[in-house]
Amino acid sequence: MMYTQSEIVELKKIAVDHICPHFASNMEISKCPKIFTKGEGCYIYDIEGKKYLDTFASLMTTVCGHNRQEIKDAIISQLDEMEFFPNYTDTYSVPQVKLSAKIAEIMPGDLSVCFFVNSGSEACETAIKMAKQYHWAKGEKQRYKIISRRHSYHGTTLGGISATGLQWFRQYFQPLIPGFIHSVATNCSKCELDCDSASCGLACLKSMEKLILWEDPNSVAAVIIDPIPGSNTGYPVPPDGYLQGLRQLCDNYGILLIFDEVQTGFGKTGKMFACEHWNVVPDIMAIGKGFSGGYIPLGATILTPKIYEVFKNAPGTEF
Numbered sequence: 001m002m003y004t005q006s007e008i009v010e011l012k013k014i015a016v017d018h019i020c021p022h023f024a025s026n027m028e029i030s031k032c033p034k035i036f037t038k039g040e041g042c043y044i045y046d047i048e049g050k051k052y053l054d055t056f057a058s059l060m061t062t063v064c065g066h067n068r069q070e071i072k073d074a075i076i077s078q079l080d081e082m083e084f085f086p087n088y089t090d091t092y093s094v095p096q097v098k099l100s101a102k103i104a105e106i107m108p109g110d111l112s113v114c115f116f117v118n119s120g121s122e123a124c125e126t127a128i129k130m131a132k133q134y135h136w137a138k139g140e141k142q143r144y145k146i147i148s149r150r151h152s153y154h155g156t157t158l159g160g161i162s163a164t165g166l167q168w169f170r171q172y173f174q175p176l177i178p179g180f181i182h183s184v185a186t187n188c189s190k191c192e193l194d195c196d197s198a199s200c201g202l203a204c205l206k207s208m209e210k211l212i213l214w215e216d217p218n219s220v221a222a223v224i225i226d227p228i229p230g231s232n233t234g235y236p237v238p239p240d241g242y243l244q245g246l247r248q249l250c251d252n253y254g255i256l257l258i259f260d261e262v263q264t265g266f267g268k269t270g271k272m273f274a275c276e277h278w279n280v281v282p283d284i285m286a287i288g289k290g291f292s293g294g295y296i297p298l299g300a301t302i303l304t305p306k307i308y309e310v311f312k313n314a315p316g317t318e319f
C-alpha cells in the first residue's frame with residue numbers, strides 16, 4: 001500500500017504521541033520514527049519504501065524470514081475454522097495438539113509436555129512458577145528461592161526481571177520479588193572472578209555451588225540460566241563442563257534446572273537448542289521468539305513427564 005506524504009507525517013505523529021514503545025529511546029523517538037509496512041525474506045521496507053536488511057531478525061525472532069506464503073496460508077486456514085478458544089481445564093485445539101507432538105519430537109531428552117503462553121517472558125515466568133509449585137506439591141514448601149546469573153536476561157515480567165541480572169532492567173522496580181539470588185556470569189573474556197580460563201578449573205561453577213550451600217540447598221527451588229546468554233552480553237559461550245556440572249549440582253541438591261532458550265532456541269546456535277552442544281537436558285525449558293518466527297505471539301514452557309506427573313497426580317495439585 002502506498003501512502004501520501006501527508007498521511008506519512010500524520011501516522012508518524014500519531015505513533016510518537018500515542019504509542020509508548022518497548023525499550024523506548026527518547027534520543028531516537030522523535031528524531032526519525034520509522035514505520036515498517038512490508039517484509040520479504042530477510043528484508044523489511046519502511047512506509048517511505050526504503051529497504052533494510054533485517055540483520056537483527058526482528059529482535060532475534062523471524063528465523064524463517066518475513067512473509068512466508070506457507071505460514072500465512074496455514075494461519076489463514078486456521079482463522080477460517082476458529083480464531084481462539086482457551087486451552088482451559090480439558091479443552092484443546094487440533095493445531096495445538098499437533099504442535100505439542102512436534103515439540104516432543106524436536107526437544108532434547110524427555111522434555112515433552114507443553115504449557116503454551118504468548119511470549120518468552122511469560123514462558124520464563126511460568127517456568128519459575130512451575131518450579132515453585134512442583135516443590136510445594138511434593139511437600140517441600142520451603143524451596144522458594146530461584147538462582148539465576150548476573151548479566152542474563154529473562155524477560156520483562158516482574159518474575160523475569162527478578163531473575164534478570166542486568167541492573168538497568170531492575171533498578172526502577174526495586175524491591176523485586178523476594179528469594180531471587182544471582183550467581184556469577186560465565187563470561188570467560190570478562191571473568192567476574194578474574195580467572196584465567198585455561199587454569200580456572202570452572203571457578204564459576206564452584207562459586208555457584210558455594211552460593212547454593214550458603215543459601216541452604218533445601219531452600220532453593222530452581223536455577224534458571226540461558227545456556228548461552230544473549231544479545232545484552234555478546235553471547236559468551238560457557239566453558240565446557242559448566243552446564244554438565246550445573247546439571248549435576250542441581251541433581252545432587254534436588255533443585256530443578258530451567259533453561260531459558262527463548263533467544264538461543266530453534267537453530268540459532270547450529271543445533272536446534274543451545275543445550276544440545278553439551279548434551280545437557282534441563283527439567284524445564286522456556287521457548288519463544290523463533291518458536292513462531294514472529295507470525296503469531298507464541299511461547300511455551302516445556303516440562304519433563306517427571307515434573308508434569310506431580311501436577312497431574314491428584315485433584316488439587318494441578319498447575
Ligand SMILES: Cc1ncc(COP(=O)(O)O)c(C=O)c1O
Binds near residue numbers: 155288
Ligand atoms: C533469553 C531471553 N529470555 C526471555 C526473553 C523475553 O521474551 P519476550 O520478549 O518474547 O517476552 C528474551 C527476549 O529477548 C530473551 O532473549
